[in-house]
Amino acid sequence: MISLLLAAVLAQAPAYYSPAEAEALFNASNDAYAREDYAKAKEGFEKLVAHGFGSGDVLYNLGTTDLALGDLGGAVLALERARRAGGPTEDIEANLALARTRQLDKVVGAQSEEPFLERLALATPESASTAAFLLLWSLGFLSLAALRLLPARQRNLAVALCALSFVFAAPVAGVVAAHVYVRRGLDEGVVVAQALQARELPREGGKVSFEVHAGLKVRMLEESGKFVRIRLPNGLEGWTERDGVGAL
Amino acid sequence: MVLAALLGALSPLPALAQERPEFRQSADRREVGTEDTFRLTVTITNPPDGSSLKLPQTEDFETLSKQQSTEMSYQMIGPGPGSIRRVQKWTLVMRANKVGNLVVPPSELVTSAGTLKTEPVPMAVKKGHVEDKNADRAAAGSAPMRLFDPFQNFPFPQDLDDLDEQSPQNIPIPRSDSDLFLRATLDRDQVYVGEQATLSLYIFSRVDLSSVDTLSMPKLEGFWSEDVDSPSQLSAEQRIVGGVPYHAYLLKRRALFPVKPGVVKIGPAEADVTTGFLFAGRRVHRKGNELALRVKALPPAGRPPGFPTGNVGVWRLNVEPTTAQVELGQPVTVKVVVEGRGNMRSVSIPPLQVPQGLRAFDPTITDKALSSKGRLGGRRTLEYLVMPQQTGTFTVPAVEMPYFDPENERYDAARTEPVTVTVVGAPTKVAAGPGVSPEGLGKNVLAEAQTLRPLRYKAAFATAAGPLWERPYVVPVMLAPVALWLGVLGAGLVRAAAKREDPAARQRKRARASRARLAAAERLKSTGEASAFFGEVEKAVVGFLEARLGFSVGGLTRDELDVKMEQRGVSANRRAQVLGLLDECDLGRFAPGAGGAGAREETLRNAMELMEEWGA
Numbered sequence: 001m002i003s004l005l006l007a008a009v010l011a012q013a014p015a016y017y018s019p020a021e022a023e024a025l026f027n028a029s030n031d032a033y034a035r036e037d038y039a040k041a042k043e044g045f046e047k048l049v050a051h052g053f054g055s056g057d058v059l060y061n062l063g064t065t066d067l068a069l070g071d072l073g074g075a076v077l078a079l080e081r082a083r084r085a086g087g088p089t090e091d092i093e094a095n096l097a098l099a100r101t102r103q104l105d106k107v108v109g110a111q112s113e114e115p116f117l118e119r120l121a122l123a124t125p126e127s128a129s130t131a132a133f134l135l136l137w138s139l140g141f142l143s144l145a146a147l148r149l150l151p152a153r154q155r156n157l158a159v160a161l162c163a164l165s166f167v168f169a170a171p172v173a174g175v176v177a178a179h180v181y182v183r184r185g186l187d188e189g190v191v192v193a194q195a196l197q198a199r200e201l202p203r204e205g206g207k208v209s210f211e212v213h214a215g216l217k218v219r220m221l222e223e224s225g226k227f228v229r230i231r232l233p234n235g236l237e238g239w240t241e242r243d244g245v246g247a248l
Numbered sequence: 249m250v251l252a253a254l255l256g257a258l259s260p261l262p263a264l265a266q267e268r269p270e271f272r273q274s275a276d277r278r279e280v281g282t283e284d285t286f287r288l289t290v291t292i293t294n295p296p297d298g299s300s301l302k303l304p305q306t307e308d309f310e311t312l313s314k315q316q317s318t319e320m321s322y323q324m325i326g327p328g329p330g331s332i333r334r335v336q337k338w339t340l341v342m343r344a345n346k347v348g349n350l351v352v353p354p355s356e357l358v359t360s361a362g363t364l365k366t367e368p369v370p371m372a373v374k375k376g377h378v379e380d381k382n383a384d385r386a387a388a389g390s391a392p393m394r395l396f397d398p399f400q401n402f403p404f405p406q407d408l409d410d411l412d413e414q415s416p417q418n419i420p421i422p423r424s425d426s427d428l429f430l431r432a433t434l435d436r437d438q439v440y441v442g443e444q445a446t447l448s449l450y451i452f453s454r455v456d457l458s459s460v461d462t463l464s465m466p467k468l469e470g471f472w473s474e475d476v477d478s479p480s481q482l483s484a485e486q487r488i489v490g491g492v493p494y495h496a497y498l499l500k501r502r503a504l505f506p507v508k509p510g511v512v513k514i515g516p517a518e519a520d521v522t523t524g525f526l527f528a529g530r531r532v533h534r535k536g537n538e539l540a541l542r543v544k545a546l547p548p549a550g551r552p553p554g555f556p557t558g559n560v561g562v563w564r565l566n567v568e569p570t571t572a573q574v575e576l577g578q579p580v581t582v583k584v585v586v587e588g589r590g591n592m593r594s595v596s597i598p599p600l601q602v603p604q605g606l607r608a609f610d611p612t613i614t615d616k617a618l619s620s621k622g623r624l625g626g627r628r629t630l631e632y633l634v635m636p637q638q639t640g641t642f643t644v645p646a647v648e649m650p651y652f653d654p655e656n657e658r659y660d661a662a663r664t665e666p667v668t669v670t671v672v673g674a675p676t677k678v679a680a681g682p683g684v685s686p687e688g689l690g691k692n693v694l695a696e697a698q699t700l701r702p703l704r705y706k707a708a709f710a711t712a713a714g715p716l717w718e719r720p721y722v723v724p725v726m727l728a729p730v731a732l733w734l735g736v737l738g739a740g741l742v743r744a745a746a747k748r749e750d751p752a753a754r755q756r757k758r759a760r761a762s763r764a765r766l767a768a769a770e771r772l773k774s775t776g777e778a779s780a781f782f783g784e785v786e787k788a789v790v791g792f793l794e795a796r797l798g799f800s801v802g803g804l805t806r807d808e809l810d811v812k813m814e815q816r817g818v819s820a821n822r823r824a825q826v827l828g829l830l831d832e833c834d835l836g837r838f839a840p841g842a843g844g845a846g847a848r849e850e851t852l853r854n855a856m857e858l859m860e861e862w863g864a
């Protein structure tokens with residue numbers, strides 16, 4: 001009960017920045033970027049993100065500033081987050097491609113592109129897919145109900161509507177499931193440390209299996225203490241320090 | 249008189265001196281060991297014609313070799329003709345067979361005038377080896393001339409000492425097998441750990457040598473060793489061993505690098521050698537000598553902390569990048585080269601430290617062994633692939649490799665200078681300004697470039713809410729139509745269940761319907777047609793019967809109905825009452841004039857009585 005009250009109070013608490021202040025900070029950061037004062041620009045964008053203004057636009061600008069600073073790990077992390085927040089856009093993809101060319105790691109034997117489910121989730125609008133599924137789902141069951149209520153002569157229309165609803169609802173449900181899988185079942189991260197050693201066991205003296213470097217996108221499988229088990233796109237797995245990987 | 253003087257002056261032939269011959273013998277040493285040799289020189293000046301020499305012969309000494317030489321000189325003394333002086337010299341290399349104060353007996357020269365004898369030569373003989381005090385002076389006076397050295401530069405400078413092999417004079421000739429023996433020598437008798445000592449294995453022979461069939465080298469435990477010279481063909485060089493000329497054949501020369509301090513013994517080598525030629529060949533087995541080498545530990549004074557003990561020798565270090573400026577994303581190769589004298593394979597080179605912003609991968613190592621004058625050395629090249637990770641100017645710090653210089657017996661260090669590498673951004677494909685066209689046409693060439701996209705200058709600050717499927721109302725919205733459908737389905741089931749009746753209830757219901765129909769017939773009693781009235785009564789009775797009997801009555805003849813009622817246990821009176829009532833209805837409907845008011849009243853009363861009595 002107390003926690004509920006606290007949550008309610010916090011929800012009603014005013015934001016750290018007013019919209020005008022956030023706008024001013026955003027513009028000031030952009031100006032700093034234009035003056036090539038990338039450190040100041042980054043500081044401004046990071047403040048916005050830290051205080052709840054981390055929209056896709058702010059994250060994109062933060063990632064681009066990181067890239068200009070040479071912070072490859074931070075750049076890829078912010079750009080990937082921007083893509084998740086606002087969907088893939090041409091400028092995000094371009095800067096991500098540029099970041100990948102600067103990456104030190106070349107994962108041999110990796111898939112040429114992201115797995116199907118992730119591509120499907122990226123290519124389809126999440127909310128529209130969910131709304132469409134809800135609509136088709138409801139229509140299908142309403143038609144089923146109508147079948148019981150309507151006189152025999154009027155049941156054909158209900159049957160056709162029901163069949164169409166469920167036929168279309170099934171693939172839309174798959175799209176929604178892909179979104180749910182990507183959001184819930186797929187913990188991804190980006191290596192933000194300059195170099196990270198991946199060990200066979202989650203401890204300091206564990207045998208080093210391989211080394212990864214800033215900007216590499218990895219899958220996070222499980223955590224143990226201060227270590228996280230990562231998997232590379234080609235299936236290589238190892239335990240590395242959790243602090244060196246930024247979660248998406 | 250004048251003629252005699254003239255003849256004397258013009259005489260072209262000098263007279264052979266007819267003096268008394270000088271005859272003497274001497275030894276180059278007066279004190280020797282049983283393993284040493286000495287030279288006995290017998291000199292005869294102007295030996296008479298026909299004279300014969302008897303060299304000393306005794307059991308106390310053995311003669312290892314004998315050489316004879318003759319010198320002739322022309323002397324002019326005074327105004328007369330000169331004289332010719334002839335000196336015969338015999339040189340005997342001898343060795344004592346026993347210990348003690350011995351005497352080399354005199355030599356004898358037998359002439360027509362008598363026998364001349366030299367003085368005997370006393371010789372103090374001790375066991376083993378006695379150092380020859382005159383040997384050093386002799387050696388100092390005969391320093392070999394230095395030859396041209398092709399390795400004029402480091403690591404083998406021109407003034408590098410020749411391999412200081414054991415002097416042949418000091419090589420003992422074995423008492424047996426003196427014609428052919430195997431000898432191993434070391435160029436030094438003490439070295440530091442990791443310093444090179446060179447083991448040479450020779451065959452000394454005074455007979456013709458055909459081949460060396462097998463050669464067993466001693467086990468070199470306690471050493472890291474490597475061949476310096478291993479001739480594939482026998483090649484002889486003249487050596488004088490203890491005054492005895494020998495053909496020396498080098499079989500093997502091996503560099504030894506001791507790995508631990510102490511006195512290390514090297515066992516004898518063995519060889520099977522074939523002497524002579526063709527059918528006269530003879531195969532003999534020879535066993536060499538043992539050697540001992542004193543290995544000194546590296547001095548603790550001045551030793552740098554963490555000093556790698558393999559770094560012994562004289563070394564030089566150099567660091568060189570392939571380019572001083574590199575584009576971001578392009579690698580630069582930095583070569584670390586160490587070269588010098590010593591055991592290159594044991595040298596430990598500190599890794600290249602690169603500043604942040606550069607990343608150095610594990611080096612590729614290339615070794616090139618070099619040797620000169622029996623000294624091993626070489627060049628080790630470590631090629632580091634350095635990948636820039638950002639633009640800027642970076643300084644690769646100096647590399648320092650400590651080593652112990654055994655020649656100067658001190659620790660030293662090979663150092664490099666810091667190396668600067670400038671990393672510049674990769675050139676883009678864009679020529680944004682005028683006049684920078686690659687073709688020089690003055691056009692503004694706009695091409696696709698892989699550069700940073702610009703920032704967004706407008707932002708929507710609202711953080712996107714969670715996905716729609718995470719909203720709390722989604723699940724109810726999904727479940728609602730399902731619930732509705734299930735509700736309708738349930739209602740239908742309930743309704744169907746409600747429609748299902750048990751036989752008694754159905755009978756009662758049908759009985760009630762029949763009574764209702766009978767009530768309707770009562771309304772037709774006075775107003776309606778007779779056929780309608782009786783028809784309604786008949787339907788009421790039939791319905792009542794079906795409700796009571798549980799089977800369809802319609803279509804049955806009276807007899808069939810009677811039989812079925814009897815089968816259901818209906819009494820005869822009631823069966824007669826039913827059949828009579830049905831007959832009344834038929835009569836009222838179809839017989840003209842039979843459906844009067846009285847008949848209607850009676851039929852209605854009978855039907856009501858039937859239903860009330862049967863329903864009771």
